[in-house]
Amino acid sequence: MNNIRSTLATVWRIAVPYFRSEDKWAGRGLLAAVISIELALVAIDVLLNQWSNRFFNALQEYNFDVFVREIGVFCLLAACFIALAVYQLYLNQWLQIRWRRWLTRHYLGEWLHRANHYRMQLQGDTADNPDQRISEDVKLFIERTLDIGLNLLNSVVTLLSFVVILWGLSAAAPLHLFGKDFDIPGYMVWGALIYAIFGTALTQWIGSPLVQLGFQQQRYEADFRFNLVRARENSEQIALLKGEGAERQQLWQRFNNVVENWYGIMSRTKRLTAFTASYSQAAVIFPYILVAPAYFAKKIQLGGMTQTASAFGSVQKALSVFVTIYRTLADWRAVVARLDGFETSIARAAAFADGAGSIGVDSSGGGKAIDLRGLEVRLPDGKPLVAADGLSLRSGERTLLTGPSGSGKSTLFRAIAGIWPFGQGSIAIPADASLMMLPQRPYFPIGTLHGAIAYPGKTESFSADQIRDALDLVGLPQLGIRLQEDAHWNRMLSLGEQQRLGVARALLHAPSYLFLDEATASLDEPSEAALYKLLAERLPQTTVISIGHRSTLDAFHQRNIGMVRDGDRFALRDGKPA
């Protein structure tokens, strides 16, 4: 029960913001329309139930006039039913896409906000495969929530309407057994209730493992898909290392998880279907058995019997809603749990960004330098990595940071960029400063070369001439004619060419602080020197902080800072490490 309550609370938390958003009037209007149509459909069911009494009585009495009139009534009811059903589906789908559009934008906004996506990865796998959450789970959540909600609403209203009818019919056809009448008020209603309770309890008992199995299935499928994509992305490395065998084996292992879990689902579903199919077949005949004695004792007519059977069917179906939607319900709960995990993980990542106990980045200061105060950078598990108290990166100065591999140079850059929360102390950044990080492997979105270089700015922020000039400067004039070509540039260009493009990007954006993390390490020394010279000439106002291992870099920097071991961590010292 607690479980159900917490699932419903989560559903409420995920669903309600849309109906309070800027699209609330469209959302509320469509929802109201869909609900109203559902109620109208139940009303038609009630009318059809009464119709069946009149129709079958007319047949039994060979009354042709009534028969013809009732055919007309049926056609009218059926036409209304069809029109309502068509529009209900149409409006329901319309609501789904508007709701999904809003929720997807909301999640994209939160996920891609201030490095939340990166911190979520650092936190472990509470929100594995965010792509699945944002694309598939949002869609399923909306579809299933509407489906289940409408089903439940239909059941409640059907129940209320038909219980009254069935109660009346029970009085008209008293329970007649062994030649005697038993006076049990509403005995058909009780019959339907007992039947439904029995069905629901057994369904829950047989089907409950399906919730967990469904959750796992989605996870294994997403894992398998993600690793296929990863193999595709790294196809060159795999081919060069002749890693196809290893790749096949680990993909196969992941796929085996999918298969094994699927066998579990199959065997459970088989049992559940055997039960639910028997249950619904028995439900067809059960009311006839209950009223047959009264019918054969000539206490009711054929119409009364048919109406009773159909009313019993409606009450029983409404009461057994759980049995019919069990599979959907199981999937839905798995989807709700995943979206809940995703939201929690985003919230934790966001809290980390500005919470206590993590590194604080203050970019509202009025100073002229980036100041590290009491900074202690740690690993996610809390182990100390770098102590950097009192370091000041003064405006216009060019600093080279050196130190052993794994000493935490890149992580220090991440902390300054504000994406590494683990640790304590603060980093003050001048309010008007713009920071740009150039890593060893720059990232280029798939698209035109023009857009890839302008990234993260908009394509139109730079003219084709500006981009061509920058390409000439970094030694890639041959790319000038390919600006409009769509490609996966990270795959197409050599690492050295990508690094030159990274420098072109920096020239165009002209940040006030430029951090180069081995950003030219794949180039030969003369080319690297030429690029550093270019940066000094073209960006004289920019403060440059580089990480690099080559001694030739010294010539382009005024200051050297070394990382030296200090107990269980590294500390910063002016000058090169010994």
Ligand SMILES: Nc1ncnc2c1ncn2[C@@H]1O[C@H](COP(=O)(O)OP(=O)(O)OP(=O)(O)O)[C@@H](O)[C@H]1O
């Ligand atoms: N996401 C992470 N989770 C756990 N440990 C990490 C993570 N990222 C980095 N580390 C660890 O932090 C340490 C410092 O890594 P970092 O990349 O900052 O070193 P570096 O000095 O830049 O090394 P290199 O010169 O080889 O590039 C390494 O031991 C690394 O394994």
